[in-house]
Amino acid sequence: MPEKRVTVASKVGLHARPAALVAKAAAAQPVAVRIAKAGGEPVAAGSVLNLMTLAAAFGDEVVISAEGEGAEAAVDAVAKLVSTDLDTP
Numbered sequence: 719m720p721e722k723r724v725t726v727a728s729k730v731g732l733h734a735r736p737a738a739l740v741a742k743a744a745a746a747q748p749v750a751v752r753i754a755k756a757g758g759e760p761v762a763a764g765s766v767l768n769l770m771t772l773a774a775a776f777g778d779e780v781v782i783s784a785e786g787e788g789a790e791a792a793v794d795a796v797a798k799l800v801s802t803d804l805d806t807p
Contacts, residue, residue, distance in 0.1 A: 740763065740799050753796070755778055
């Protein structure tokens, strides 16, 4: 199962606009993408509510994972967004 550890780059963490953008990208993947704070339980990354309740703040490390065909590309796509500052349009 491919997984990647990345640091949340958005100043507001995975909340509001960044959460919406990450959830939209995760939901668009051909496989289910999961995300967890380091050491925590994974949640579905395609849900804005899940991302917001994860309480991943700026600078927190998260683990993104997926299974199945296309999982590596899906993990890479979501990881790229999480590690980008998405606070401004």
